[in-house]
Amino acid sequence: DNCSQCAGSTASRLAQPGDPVWGGDVDTACCARTFFPWAYKTGVVVFEPFGGLGAGLEMVLRQGVKVNRYLYADVSPTAGSVIAYRMAALQQRYPHLLDAAAVQDAMTGPQDVYQYTEDVIFSMVKP
Numbered sequence: 835d836n837c838s839q840c841a842g843s844t845a846s847r848l849a850q851p852g853d854p855v856w857g858g859d860v861d862t863a864c865c866a867r868t869f870f871p872w873a874y875k876t877g878v879v880v881f882e883p884f885g886g887l888g889a890g891l892e893m894v895l896r897q898g899v900k901v902n903r904y905l906y907a908d909v910s911p912t913a914g915s916v917i918a919y920r921m922a923a924l925q926q927r928y929p930h931l932l933d934a935a936a937v938q939d940a941m942t943g944p945q946d947v948y949q950y951t952e953d954v955i956f957s958m959v960k961p
Contacts, residue, residue: 870899877902879959883947886913888920895928904932905958906940907947914941 877900882890885906894901906917921937943958944950 873899876900879903879905881905881907881955881959883907883950885917886910888917888924891921891932892924895924895931898931900931901936903959904937904940905943907943907945907950909945914945917941 878894880891880894880901880903882888882905885891885908888906891901891904891906904921908914908917918941921932921940925932925934925937939958943954
């Protein structure tokens with residue numbers, strides 16, 4: 835079966851495990867079955883390109899997943915001002931899942947997503 839986080843998703847309604855597709859079985863789960871148990875245990879790094887108001891960050895926190903590091907990019911100065919406030923508010927709401935160290939460098943990377951390369955991203959997430 836699909837994991838409980840994927841239940842009811844469009845993909846899980848279109849095909850079910852065991853349904854033949856192009857002569858083979860296709861796992862239509864939105865994530866690997868091991869992802870959420872691992873994420874709940876160890877936490878995650880969240881990179882939010884086109885970050886806007888930080889809905890991705892809030893979604894992860896609402897799921898109860900600890901954010902070890904948050905990286906944000908958006909060229910809008912207004913969005914940048916809003917996310918600074920939102921990070922502080924989310925830290926207060928989820929202190930056990932989002933601490934100051936996780937967001938301290940959130941906006942230090944390029945704010946223009948076209949400047950991101952694989953090397954830039956990996957250099958930002960190295961401990």
